Amino acid sequence: MPLDFDPTRPIYLQIIEAVKKRTAQGVYQSGGSLPSVREMAKEMGVNPNTMSRSYMELEREGFITTRRGEGSFITENDERIDSERHKLAQVARDRFIAEMRDLALSHQQIEDLLREIQAEVKQ
Secondary structure, three states, rough: OOOOOOOOHHHHHHHHHHHHHHHHHHOOOOOOOOOHHEEEEEHHHOOOHHHHHHHHHHHHHEEEEEOOOOOEEEEEOOHHHHHHHHHHHHHHHHHHHHHHHHHHOOOOHHHHHHHHHHHHHHH
């Protein structure tokens, strides 16, 4: 499924985030293989060169490994995956905080909203 890219940010960075998020969600498993560069480029609706750059950066970061003739694989380091999950959660939290500030909600309104969110997350 093609991603809905933010035109203000480099596509390869958004792809990197998508791979990390899919891994955190369990779509890609620790030690599991990723689709080939061409397959993933087609799936995400991007140029294979852009996808290749994303894979190279993920490898440079140690999030994936590439084995010649075998393909690319998600790290087997579960702590690394948990660290990325935590980073993604922090980014979501920061976006949420910025949005709440922009809406100029009262402390009570924010507390009520947080209770609603907590109830939704527990379901």
